[in-house]
Amino acid sequence: MNNWVEQLAPHSAVVVADAASDPKLVGAAIAEIGVSASEWAIETAQEIISAVQREFAASESPGVMTGREREAFEASLFTTLMALHNDTPAGEIVRPRGAEENVRESARQGVPMGTLLRTVWACHTRTQDALLRELEELFDPAELMPQVRTLNAALYSYVDLYVKGLTTEYQNELIAWSGHVPAERLHIMRSLLEGEQPTSTTERALGLRLTDHHLIGVAWQWSTRHIPDRQAELSRFGAQIGQALGASNTLVLHHDGLAEYWWTFSRLPDVNLDQVANDVTNPPWARLAIGELGAGLEGFRSSYATAQQAAKVGRKAAEGDFWSYSDVRLIALLSADEAAARRFVRDELQGLDGDEPKIAELRNTLRLFLKTGNSRILAARELHLAANTVAYRVGRASELLGRPATERPVETLLALELAHHFPAYLTDSMP
Template structure:
């Protein structure tokens, strides 16, 4: 099929480059060339966008898991490689990217009908794209034969893909509703304990361990009945995939908490924690997140940091989201709650109590010390007049019985503890 030699991407190419596994990209470049591979990546991105628009306009549910582009791109590359080699349909296997996408659809509750609609819709768009190339590149006297050959090959290939994907869907469904949750907990626990993952670890987890990871721990902020709890957690995890640019996620239940695990092909940028904080989540969920990490070591570090943040979250229920950057030092300070309470009561004697005036004085002094003893910066942060800040700082000094610039770090640490954990001020 000489017309394949004409496949070239546009000047801009696919946004962000190829979405497929590097292995299939390398295989495609070796077989059909880098330009045709880049064309396939760009075409797949356009196809997924158009299919999503078609479903939206028709009001028809599709398989929108967030990884459709990877699955479509891998299938298109596999198809082009097969066409170039003349591979019979019996030897064509659905690529890993497409199989991963279908497994994810099971975990996100996508019904089989939506999966089939998406597969056939993508097939139709692929067929249209390749026929457009043939119409442009193939002479009229060969046009009919080329079109017939392409249609026959594509139809047989997509039937092979559908058979493979349906088997994968059924296998994943059986696992998902059976022993899978316990198996995933077992695999994750072993990894966190420092063990090397078993050969089937990625299949059980449904995520690739060699990439980048972000772990968060969620706990219910209420002990009452929560309707549709599982569905709400899944919606939050799926929304976060889109907001963070993740390739997938899973949830694992353990000892009354939910572990959220997002996986990435490329290392998330520094804004990922802010993006996670902004993802809408149910009011009954309190979330504690570690920073993203790479590989198994990064997975363990992100989980450790999430657990540290969760320690703070349990004692500071007023705040719904805690990231490790904010919670790391507090977790160390609160590791001994009784000792922390005594420290606060000794260092802030004279400033303790629930009275609003005392609360205002403590908060003003905290901002004043955080701002490097700048009345102007503290006033701006609190939206107060500088004279008000000066008065409250002077009042704090009087109540403490010492200048506020004496042992500033100690005073600031005590103020931060009292602000985050007000129960320390009156702990026995």
């Protein structure tokens, strides 16, 4: 038994509660190697995954992509330390569930096998270096070399086992995912949306917990040109958003030319989801809409419905590549009856409904003026203009409307918002 493993200790204020792994595995590690060594594993996993992410980002090469790499590596590190402690042969090691789940997620999200292997070997190299540094602190020079040789041999046999296992797991998941699994998950999602209650196997089939918090997104290609590996690109895009949001799980389902993202959170997120999602760079040919966060099964259904409404606005809009329901809920409601919305816009904006650039400029200035509570200063700041210029444009818009622009502020602003998002409402013939 290698008792030196028990002497490992973290160098920062890491505690067991910071672990990303399955609590059962953490408990087993504590029982086997102690609290101190377990905290060292948690700290080291955090540092190594962060280092690998930075390395891949600096080299502009694909790297950690599913958002579950820390859990996977931490679980593998716990397993490795327990095996080292007991001199366990590689053939007797049981691969941790967290690592296997990350491999399956990688296959589903289109992460190439080469990228996965690069991540594994990068983590292995840094683990070896970290443990060698610890051995240098724990052993005298005369005792060090035998320990180093034993450690290197054991680590190589363990990583070889991990690589063989993940390769098989990846290939099996890829076969399943390209076959019946996506269709089954899409069928389950549709059934839940139609009001069916989940069964005892629903969560396992979906790979997520329905009692969590849910956020639904929709991505689609707005251009008509051919995009190689479009589904894989949209899958990676959804995974990147999930990672940025801190989602516990990301499920991507493709159908009818769309990618639907299902992100779940084990606890209520403490970030602005709209802002974080918008900050992730879209593929240049794709647009994204997201719904509102919801809890439990009803929250999932609500998030799905609001995502679809935001996507409907985004598909009809003249410009923009990100659509959040919280931003366009009113537009979604007003545009649900398109014929009525067109009539409303034309009636309210008669005289200010031309498509000339100067008229469009007046409409936009008036829109921001009314939106900011009739504030020339705030509108001017938004438009990077002088307040007097805003006042002039509002006055000119009133002349064209044939009434003071502030006479019917609610109706006028709603019509201007519709015209801003859907300029065709002003120029196309009635449907």
